Amino acid sequence: MRPVIVYTASRAGLLIVTLGVLYILGLREPLGLLIAAFLISGVASYVLLSKQRDAMSERITKNRE
Secondary structure, eight states: OHHHHHHHHHHHHHHHHHHHHHHHTTOOOHHHHHHHHHHHHHHHHHHHTHHHHHHHHHHHHHHHO
């Protein structure tokens, strides 16, 4: 269960950091800010969190067997 928690917390943290950076850079419209943050953090998590995603996937597969 730990890899799932680590991956989920990392994704949430990355989203929060992205929201903060975009806000500081001047994106103030709430809907635009959320959409941009979700898109950017999604791409960033795909690249940056591959090791955590693999560990989570392995753990889920192991639990299903």
